[in-house]
Amino acid sequence: MKKKILNQEEWVKNWSQFQHPSRSSFKLMFSTYWDGYVLDPRLMLVPIDDHQVHRGDAIFEFLKFVGNKIYLLDQHLDRLEISAEKIGMKWPLSRQDLKEILHEMIGIAKLEQGGFRLFISRGAGTFSANPYDTIGSQFHAILTETKPFPKEFYE
Numbered sequence: 001m002k003k004k005i006l007n008q009e010e011w012v013k014n015w016s017q018f019q020h021p022s023r024s025s026f027k028l029m030f031s032t033y034w035d036g037y038v039l040d041p042r043l044m045l046v047p048i049d050d051h052q053v054h055r056g057d058a059i060f061e062f063l064k065f066v067g068n069k070i071y072l073l074d075q076h077l078d079r080l081e082i083s084a085e086k087i088g089m090k091w092p093l094s095r096q097d098l099k100e101i102l103h104e105m106i107g108i109a110k111l112e113q114g115g116f117r118l119f120i121s122r123g124a125g126t127f128s129a130n131p132y133d134t135i136g137s138q139f140h141a142i143l144t145e146t147k148p149f150p151k152e153f154y155e
Contacts, residue, residue, distance in 0.1 A: 016042055027109045028143040030101050032092045033124075037108060044142060052121030052138075057131055059083040063116040064146070068106055070116070073099065084120060084137075091120065092137045105143045117142045 006014065023041040030037050031046075038044055052058035061080050064071045077095060084091055093101070102116060118141050125134030 012042070025145045026142060027111065027114065027145055028105050029140065030105060031140045032138045033140075037105070046119075046121065046140060047124045049124045049127065050121050050138065051123065051125060051131065051134055052119060054127055055122070055129065055131075057087075057089075058119050058121040059087070059089065060120075061116075061118045063102075063118065064113070065102075065106060065116065066113045068103065070102060070106075073102075076118075080118065080120065088131075089120060089122060090137050092123075092139045098139065102141060105141065109143050109145075111143070111145055113148070114143055114145050117144065 004010075019042065026041040026044055028037055028039060029044040033047070046053055048054065059080060061076045063073065063076050070076075077098065081091070081095075083089075091098075105116070106114075119139070121138045121140070122131050123134035123136050123138045
């Protein structure tokens with residue numbers, strides 16, 4: 001079966017048809033690839049040649065926030081830092097920059113509570129197993145909306 005070569009408009013149309021319903025909870029993404037924020041869940045992507053995608057070479061954390069307070073932020077960042085050290089991965093941002101980005105994301109999203117999924121990947125490069133054949137580590141943060149547990153969970 002012969003398939004056509006897609007242009008950008010056709011690609012976006014096709015990609016839009018295959019979105020899992022959970023993407024509606026994806027409110028905001030930051031990535032060092034584009035050094036900015038993305039609000040459209042269809043554009044919250046990581047390049048296929050990032051070693052996170054084809055090698056699983058990344059570290060991650062989940063952080064909860066309520067209001068402007070991020071639960072155990074320093075402890076989560078400590079663990080992320082230790083994980084990076086153990087596999088010889090450099091942080092692409094300073095700890096202070098990372099904290100500022102997370103707080104800025106809360107302000108942009110205007111949510112009372114939610115969660116962050118943080119990823120530090122080895123970065124885009126070749127499809128080889130060489131972890132150092134990349135453009136360098138990249139940081140991605142996805143802010144998602146979370147709902148409180150039903151009241152009966154607390155009783």
